[in-house]
Amino acid sequence: MSKFDEIRSFDDCEVNEAIKSIVRHPMMKALMNFTFPDVECNIWTDKLKETHSIRDFQKDFISHTIRKILETSSQGLTYSGFDRLDKNTAYLFVSNHRDIVLDTSLLNLILLENEHIMTSSAIGNNLVQQNFQYKLAKLNRNFLVERGLPLRDQLKSSKLMSEYIFHLLSADNRSVWIAQREGRTKDGNDSTQQGILKMLAMASEGYSLLEFFKKLKIVPLSISYEYDPTDVLKMPQLLAKHNDEIYVKAKDEDFTTMMSGVLGQKKRIHLHAGEVLEKEFESIFSEIHHKNKQLQAVAQLIDDSIIPNYKLWPSNYVAYDMLHNTDAFSGHYTEKEQQLFERRLEMRIDVSDPVLRQGFLAMYANPVINNLKYNLN
Structure with missing residues (x-):
């Protein structure tokens, strides 16, 4: 047992059993028939049953699913900046957020094809309510963010998540993806929430804040889709905001958004990995002495990379x-x-x-x- 068991993704020793438990699920069949339309079911079923690691599951199955999604709903994926990253180093990718499923999936496809360390990434537990979704998420190295908690429990949950992220980066040499804010940007205004950095800093015990942020090896990531396949689905929330009303999600709204993001037309897509933020922290933490203002400056530093490097279509x-x-x-x-x-x-x-x-x-x-x-x- 470890203190991360409630939120962590599967360990490799748990992968085969998890796959076998969902291999005959109708959604797995639909996923594999979409991915391998000309392959007999028994072939991919047998290969799945022989899979014993997350990397093999992602390499042999999920990467092909993502390529199929790109083939059927986009005009191609391009990327830049990744050649500056070291293939054996774990990075914290802090990213603008457009699509629930694809943002991390596309990043991991690029990392896989360029032999970099693939990421573990956060996913809201509201998105994995069904057993199949839960296991598929953990098979893709997702860790769980608990939503809708009382304030006291939320602080405890945030601290656990920050410690897990730091554990992944420093102990497991595992890259991590997180969004620069809670939830997807609805209006195209990409800005880093200070609260995300506060959450990360909860694991800084034993380090100065300067040392800690250097250890994270933050890479700002700019993700741009020529067409946002979920653009119309964001309108009710924007309308509610305009009318100064509280927005309440419809039942199954998250699932509808996920499917629209995956299957909807995106045209061209570009991901840009900014330079690793490390030496820039020296001036921030030497010139600014108030913690909140330091975090504001770090947030601005991330924005100063994400926004100018966003591919405009x-x-x-x-x-x-x-x-x-x-x-x-x-x-x-x-x-x-x-x-x-x-x-x-x-x-x-x-x-x-x-x-x-x-x-x-x-x-x-x-x-x-x-x-x-x-x-x-």
């Missing part, structure tokens, strides 16, 4: 020009690309509703607006 520039009634960025898209985006807008929302129209366009335009702030400084 024609959809972003078209949305900016439509939102501001200008042609300032017309050189960044063709007439056809503009027409395709306008058609998407008309098919996804009621364009006669000014609040919906503005919210949808801002979701795509905000990365341009945020990027402009860096180019102007």
Whole structure:
């Protein structure tokens, strides 16, 4: 037994038993038939039953699933910056967050194909309520974040998670992915929440904060999709925010969002790994002495990498020009690309509703607006 048993992913010695317990589940059959449409069931079933490690499960099965998703719902994945990372070093990827499933899956596909250490990553326990989802998540090296806890229990849970993340990085030499904020960004404004850094710092006992953040080897990660397959699903929450109302999720909303993210059209996708944040911490922790202000500065440092390195697509520039009634960025898209985006807008929302129209366009335009702030400084 270890103190991390309630949240950790499977150990390799538990993998085979877990796979055998779900190999005949209808959702596993659907997943494998999607991944290997021309392969007889007994072939992938037998191979699954012979799998004894998370790496083999991800390499032999899940990586093929992700490639199939890219083939059927995108125009390809590109990436940059990963060549600067050491293949044998564990990193903490702090990332903007667009899609529940794909953000980490695409990162791990890149890491696998380039022989880097793959990540363990956080997933809300609200997303793995069913036994199959729970086991599949742990087979993909997800660890659980408990949602909806009372404040006292939440602090205890956060401390456990911070210690587990630090254990993975320092003791297991395992890379970790976490989002820069709780939940996905709904409006395209990517900013690092100080609370995420406070959570990480809960495991800093025995180190100065400077030493601790250096040990994390933080890599800011910028993830951009040309089309957000869940854009229309984010509109009710944005509407509620606009109307100053409390948003309550519909039943099965998380599952619907996951499936839309996986199967919906994304067009082009790009991931950029920023430079490892290490030496930058020296000036922050020597010049700033208040802990909260130090964490604010670290959050800003992460944003200063994620935002300028975010790949801007024609959809972003078209949305900016439509939102501001200008042609300032017309050189960044063709007439056809503009027409395709306008058609998407008309098919996804009621364009006669000014609040919906503005919210949808801002979701795509905000990365341009945020990027402009860096180019102007």
